[in-house]
Amino acid sequence: MEKKETKEIKEISQAVIGRLPRYFRYLGDLKDEGVERISSQELSERMKVTASQIRQDLNNFGGFGQQGYGYNVEYLHVEIGKILGLDTEHRMVLIGAGNLGQALVNYTNFEKRSFLFKGIFDNNPALYGKLIRNFPVMPMEEMCDFVRENQIDIAVIAIPKEGAVKVAEQLVNCGIKAIWNFSHVDLNVPEDVQVENAHLSDSLMKLSYNIGRYNKENGVKQ
C-alpha cells in the first residue's frame, strides 16, 4: 500500500552524475567567496561549459532555480550535496596500509564531507598495531567481522592488483555494497555492489597520450 509505482525513478546518466561533484565544488567556492546568487550564464563562464548544459543537468533533479533571479548558491550547494549523498555518514575501511592507503586516511578533507575511516587492514604482520591517524593496523583476518560489526558501507582497496580481486570477493561475502578501488585491476563483483575505480595510472596514460598528440599536431620534437 505504501509502495508506489517503482518506475517513477528516472535513470540519470553517468555523464550527468560525473559532473555533479564539479558543480558541488564550484558552488562551494562561490559560497566561500560570499556570492549569494548565480545565473547559469555566469556559472557557465566560470566552469567553461554551456549554460544550457547546466540548466539541463540540474533539471534532472528538480527546479532549483528561479526565473529572473538564477540559483541561490547556498541552497543549490546543499541540494547537490544531498543528491550526492553527502548528508549521510559513510563509514569506511581501508584495505592496504601502504603509502597510498596512508595518504588516503590522512586526507582530512574527506572527513568534512562525512566520509569516515573506521578501520585499517593489511596482511603485513610488521604493520599490525601501527597507528595511522590513531587507528591501529589490523590483520586481514579480522576484516570481515569488523565490517559486519561496525556498519561499514565503503571499502577502500589500496593493495597491489595481485590480491585485489580476491579481497574484493571476500569483502562482498562480508556484506560490503560499495568499493572504492585504487588497484590496477577491474574487480568482479555482483550487480548490487557499487564500484568506483580510481585507476591512477590510467589517468597518467591519458595525459601521456594528450602530450604526444599535441606534439604531433604541432610538430614539436621530442
Added chain:
Amino acid sequence: MEKKETKEIKEISQAVIGRLPRYFRYLGDLKDEGVERISSQELSERMKVTASQIRQDLNNFGGFGQQGYGYNVEYLHVEIGKILGLDTEHRMVLIGAGNLGQALVNYTNFEKRSFLFKGIFDNNPALYGKLIRNFPVMPMEEMCDFVRENQIDIAVIAIPKEGAVKVAEQLVNCGIKAIWNFSHVDLNVPEDVQVENAHLSDSLMKLSYNIGRYNKENGVKQ
C-alpha cells in the same frame, strides 16, 4: 616542402582515449597469462564491452587485426603502448611532498612505464633535504630552474587547492606543458598545456551517489 596537409590527423574523441589504458591493461594481463591471440569477441567478454566497440576503437589507429585470426596480443599491447606514448620517457617533478605526493613518488610501478620522477618540491622548510626515494625535497624557489634544466615534461601537483592555481601558473611560466593535477580545484592554463585531473574526492562522491541511488531504487533503509 616537407610540410604536408596538416589536416590529415583525425581527431580521436576523448571517449576513445579514455578506454585505451584499459585495453592496455587487459592486453598486458593476457600477455602475462601467455595468451598469444585474441578475437574482439573473446576480449569483449572479458572486458564486458561490445566487440563492435573494440573493433571500432582500435580501428581509429589502424588495422591491428587479421580476419580469421583476431589480434596478436603482444603486438597489440606494444602498439597501444606506443599510441599512449609509453615508449617515450617522461620526466616528472612532484610539487607537494605531503602524504599523497610521497605515495606517488614511492609508487614504483610508474617507473616500469617510463614515468620517472626527477625532483620533489615543497614550500615547507621543515621538509627541505628530506629524502623521499633518494630525492631530496627542494624549496619551491628552485622549481623553475630545475624544470628548465632537467627537461621536465610533466608536473604533478599534490598540494592543497589554496596554492594550486598559482603554482600551476608558475609552472606554465617555467615552460611546463603537462600537469597531472591532484588538487581539488581546476587549473587555469593556456590551451597548449595539457591537464589531467585526478580529483579523488570527485570520484568518492560519485560512489556515494551510486550507493544512494541503489538504496533508493531497492528500498534499502539507511
Added chain:
DNA sequence: GAAGTAATGTCAATTATTTGACAGGTAATT
C-alpha cells in the same frame, strides 16, 4: 503597480557515440 529586463525550464535540433550487420579476407580442415 506597471513596464522592462533577466533568466529559468523545456522542447526540438544537432551532434556524438554506440551498436548491429555484413562483405570480404584469412586460416584451418578435409
Added chain:
DNA sequence: AATTACCTGTCAAATAATTGACATTACTTC
C-alpha cells in the same frame, strides 16, 4: 585444392548527449 568456419574493418542505423531557441515567469526599477 576446395570447403568451411572464423573474424576483421567498415558502413549504416540506433541511441545518447549536447546545444540552441524560446515561451513563460519572477524580479527590479521607476
